[in-house]
Amino acid sequence: MPAVRFQPGDTVMGRWPGSNLYYEVKVLRFDPKTQLYTVIYKDGTELELKDGDIKSLTGFKQGRSRSRSRSRSPARTRRSRSRSPARTVRRSSSRTTEVRKEKFKEVLEVRLTPVMYFKIFAHFCLILGVLFWLLFLPVMVLALLILCAQEDASLLNFPLTPPPLHSLWDCQVFGIVLLWLLFQAVLSLLPIGKVVEGMPLKNGKTLKYRINGFYALIFSAISVGAASYNEVDLSYIHGHFLQFYTSALIISILLSVYLFIRSRWAAVDDLAPAGNSGYVFYDFFMGRELNPRIKDFDIKFFCEMRPGLIGWVVINFAMLLAEMKHKNLDTPSPAMLLVNGFQLLWVADGLWHEEKLLTMMDIVHDGFGFMLAFGDLAWVPFTFTCQAYYLASHPSDLSAFWIVAIMIMNVVGYYIFRKANSQKFAFRRNPSDPALSHLKTIPTATGKSLIVSGLWGFVRHPNYLGDLIMALAWSLSCGFNHVIPYFYLIYLILLLVHRNARDEHQCRKKYGLAWGEYCKTVRYRIFPGIY
Numbered sequence: 001m002p003a004v005r006f007q008p009g010d011t012v013m014g015r016w017p018g019s020n021l022y023y024e025v026k027v028l029r030f031d032p033k034t035q036l037y038t039v040i041y042k043d044g045t046e047l048e049l050k051d052g053d054i055k056s057l058t059g060f061k062q063g064r065s066r067s068r069s070r071s072r073s074p075a076r077t078r079r080s081r082s083r084s085p086a087r088t089v090r091r092s093s094s095r096t097t098e099v100r101k102e103k104f105k106e107v108l109e110v111r112l113t114p115v116m117y118f119k120i121f122a123h124f125c126l127i128l129g130v131l132f133w134l135l136f137l138p139v140m141v142l143a144l145l146i147l148c149a150q151e152d153a154s155l156l157n158f159p160l161t162p163p164p165l166h167s168l169w170d171c172q173v174f175g176i177v178l179l180w181l182l183f184q185a186v187l188s189l190l191p192i193g194k195v196v197e198g199m200p201l202k203n204g205k206t207l208k209y210r211i212n213g214f215y216a217l218i219f220s221a222i223s224v225g226a227a228s229y230n231e232v233d234l235s236y237i238h239g240h241f242l243q244f245y246t247s248a249l250i251i252s253i254l255l256s257v258y259l260f261i262r263s264r265w266a267a268v269d270d271l272a273p274a275g276n277s278g279y280v281f282y283d284f285f286m287g288r289e290l291n292p293r294i295k296d297f298d299i300k301f302f303c304e305m306r307p308g309l310i311g312w313v314v315i316n317f318a319m320l321l322a323e324m325k326h327k328n329l330d331t332p333s334p335a336m337l338l339v340n341g342f343q344l345l346w347v348a349d350g351l352w353h354e355e356k357l358l359t360m361m362d363i364v365h366d367g368f369g370f371m372l373a374f375g376d377l378a379w380v381p382f383t384f385t386c387q388a389y390y391l392a393s394h395p396s397d398l399s400a401f402w403i404v405a406i407m408i409m410n411v412v413g414y415y416i417f418r419k420a421n422s423q424k425f426a427f428r429r430n431p432s433d434p435a436l437s438h439l440k441t442i443p444t445a446t447g448k449s450l451i452v453s454g455l456w457g458f459v460r461h462p463n464y465l466g467d468l469i470m471a472l473a474w475s476l477s478c479g480f481n482h483v484i485p486y487f488y489l490i491y492l493i494l495l496l497v498h499r500n501a502r503d504e505h506q507c508r509k510k511y512g513l514a515w516g517e518y519c520k521t522v523r524y525r526i527f528p529g530i531y
């Protein structure tokens, strides 16, 4: 049994339930049976806290120099936090009521400052913003798909006539999507491929992941090929594309609700840094739990890499067959072949390097909520396929010159993307790797260094640049008749510019002056000479 660290009367720092905020509290007693401390906050609130939620004043002050957000009064920020079911709140005595009245007066006085008005306004905007994205994203994908299928796929055709609701639903399609998810889940659980450890979590532990994405791609390709060979008509996907989207959307909503509900029972250490504000819609959108798992099955890792990504290439193939069928072609058009080939390469590359995803912010930092569930299961397979969907019903006659130019562009983009990602990964794993000894570096106070030559000395995010060059090649394959095939490129520019800002903010915090020096040496973020 662990020793009792604190005695009645000790002043310590207690975590406010469901948040990462600590306040000064007094220990009232310790219950050896439940192993809980009863503590009293300055506003008279009595709570029972676990040992792990209490820090000594000295220990906390040392930690606080790292995190400055924890010294406010709980009464001022209580509305933004949720309560943990594991703990009980007791407020009873008249003394408590008196203290609370006093505190309420103080709170009102504080709230009436312009800063507090601004904060309330900012929170209000945040909730409105999240509600907007929750409704807007699914509708936008639907609009994109409707537009893509129209003979004249011009944006000028807005507003679109929405299809009748019942036409968006098909039980059989829903069943196929469920089967696809199940098939991919079974493949991911097969005892093939190595098992690796993820990055250390807040509590110092690591999770294990089975890396077999590339095998899953091969298995899926063989299964789809066999189905097609046995005259299963894959162009059915093209004919029922809206219904497929609706099914994926419904599943992503159900999954997000499940994730949100189960997060109520998650331990504090399992929660993501963002997504635990106490605002229901915001937390639902961002995701509360960092790595939700059912036994060893990691739901986030699975969704990020499997059903959507592999689904993307299967849908592309279905569009290729649909193009041949509808246009009575013996072979697919060159544009369709380019799009299929380029995107298959991108997906295969991602699955080949699946392990690297474990170090990315999506896995290490972001919670798994509606944004990623919808993103992985609906956004990726139904917007990333938009070029193939477009080509299935719109011609793009490419001259031999264009075909070669586009292929060169994709090769250049892929080279930059792969080389930059692999170089950084190898350098992080072993900075003294002899193969990287030619690279110039800047040391940082954390002990890690930053590469400042080669691709990482050209721009600060060469991997983003490579990705964008490839996206441009994919879009150019569809010609210049409509802007719709450029949707992916526009999305990627916005996403990567935002991601770059987020990443640079983190790096500035992590590396301080060294990051400043890196930015001075390598002036442009993504586009040389422009941004």
Ligand SMILES: NC(=O)c1ccc[n+]([C@@H]2O[C@H](COP(=O)([O-])OP(=O)(O)OC[C@H]3O[C@@H](n4cnc5c(N)ncnc54)[C@H](OP(=O)(O)O)[C@@H]3O)[C@@H](O)[C@H]2O)c1
Pocket: 360, 361, 417, 421, 424, 427, 428, 448, 449, 450, 451, 452, 456, 460, 461, 463, 464, 465, 467, 492, 495, 499, 503, 506, 507
């Ligand atoms: N198609 C899509 O939808 C999509 C969306 C997002 C991302 N992506 C792709 O995913 C790939 C990974 O992107 P990511 O967003 O995870 O960012 P990333 O560029 O792979 O990682 C950024 C991190 O790299 C390290 N770093 C930065 N500059 C460095 C330098 N000069 N030397 C050494 N290390 C340095 C820093 O972390 P540490 O110092 O802590 O190691 C930084 O936080 C990219 O190729 C991107 O294009 C694709």
Ligand SMILES: CC(C)CCC[C@@H](C)[C@H]1CC[C@H]2C3=C(CC[C@]12C)[C@@]1(C)CC[C@H](O)C(C)(C)[C@@H]1CC3
Pocket: 137, 304, 305, 309, 346, 349, 350, 351, 357, 362, 371, 372, 374, 375, 376, 379, 380
């Ligand atoms: C508007 C939204 C709903 C946006 C949703 C975005 C996410 C679906 C993407 C954000 C980062 C993306 C990403 C991959 C998949 C899609 C995202 C999660 C990725 C895992 C695909 C495989 C690649 O090789 C990759 C590892 C580079 C890539 C990383 C980023």
